[in-house]
Amino acid sequence: MTQLTDWKHVFKLDPDKEISDEALEKICESGTDAIIVGGTDHITLDGVLDLLSSIRRYSVPCYLEVTDAEVLTPGFDGYLIPMVLNSTDKQWILGQQHEAIKEYREVMNWDEIFMEGYCIMNPDCKAFKKTSCELPLDEDVLAYAYMAEHVFHLPVFYLEYSGTYGSAELAKKVKNELQNTHFIYGGGIQTAAQAKEMKEYADTIVVGNSVYTNLKEALKTVKAVKQ
Ligand SMILES: CC(C)=CCC/C(C)=C/CC/C(C)=C/CC/C(C)=C/CC/C(C)=C/CC/C(C)=C/CC/C(C)=C/COP(=O)(O)OP(=O)(O)O
Numbered sequence: 001m002t003q004l005t006d007w008k009h010v011f012k013l014d015p016d017k018e019i020s021d022e023a024l025e026k027i028c029e030s031g032t033d034a035i036i037v038g039g040t041d042h043i044t045l046d047g048v049l050d051l052l053s054s055i056r057r058y059s060v061p062c063y064l065e066v067t068d069a070e071v072l073t074p075g076f077d078g079y080l081i082p083m084v085l086n087s088t089d090k091q092w093i094l095g096q097q098h099e100a101i102k103e104y105r106e107v108m109n110w111d112e113i114f115m116e117g118y119c120i121m122n123p124d125c126k127a128f129k130k131t132s133c134e135l136p137l138d139e140d141v142l143a144y145a146y147m148a149e150h151v152f153h154l155p156v157f158y159l160e161y162s163g164t165y166g167s168a169e170l171a172k173k174v175k176n177e178l179q180n181t182h183f184i185y186g187g188g189i190q191t192a193a194q195a196k197e198m199k200e201y202a203d204t205i206v207v208g209n210s211v212y213t214n215l216k217e218a219l220k221t222v223k224a225v226k227q
């Protein structure tokens with residue numbers, strides 16, 4: 001199975017959104033490196049389990065991005081745990097994680113768990129509002145990337161523009177800041193050209209909403225970064 005550090009392209013599917021069997025087949029058979037199941041709002045255990053069982057018809061690796069401890073469930077190939085570095089509220093950096101660790105530490109297998117240092121850059125997205133983020137300047141983002149690698153030794157730094165296409169110039173600067181921490185970019189990728197541009201700098205690009213709005217174009221992003 002492809003390791004997270006080898007991922008070039010992933011699709012992120014939201015258990016709160018409808019997807020047809022036909023669309024799911026195209027996504028899972030697209031050649032993407034993995035599917036991440038995750039979202040910010042209305043994430044229920046039933047929704048997560050339904051999506052997991054549909055994805056399990058295919059061989060693509062499937063990871064859960066844990067945004068609510070209530071939906072933690074076995075059966076995924078791996079678990080991604082966000083820490084929102086530009087949140088102004090400690091609960092989204094360490095607090096929720098701390099509470100969950102008290103409950104789950106006995107069953108935590110660190111070979112399949114990856115902490116993600118998030119920097120959320122779109123003030124209009126749900127995750128930015130929910131986690132009371134402040135919009136960082138470029139120099140702040142670079143300092144967060146530096147902290148992710150050298151202070152917290154996080155396996156992943158995630159530059160998140162959910163819902164809007166971000167700055168490739170900033171992504172380039174972030175890449176230059178990271179040597180060991182894996183760099184994920186996500187947000188607003190709708191076309192092959194955008195996927196290619198961000199993949200110049202990010203180790204992995206994530207395509208989310210556009211699978212629900214223009215699947216045909218979204219599928220082209222896979223080939224664009226794998227050539
Ligand atoms: C039982 C079992 C199998 C256990 C396995 C062991 C295990 C994995 C234990 C984990 C324990 C642990 C530390 C859990 C953490 C729990 C937790 C709730 C952490 C907080 C995470 C967090 C900071 C969430 C905030 C929201 C956030 C950052 C979401 C990230 C995803 C994101 C930005 C989505 C984009 O928004 P989207 O929803 O797509 O927006 P649209 O709908 O507008 O598109």
Ligand SMILES: O=P(O)(O)OC[C@@H](O)CO
Pocket residue numbers: 012160161162163164185186187188189206207208209210
């Ligand atoms: O939905 P989009 O904007 O593609 O963003 C993907 C992902 O980074 C969301 O967490």
Ligand SMILES: [Mg+2]
Pocket residue numbers: 014039208209
């Ligand atoms: Mg989404």
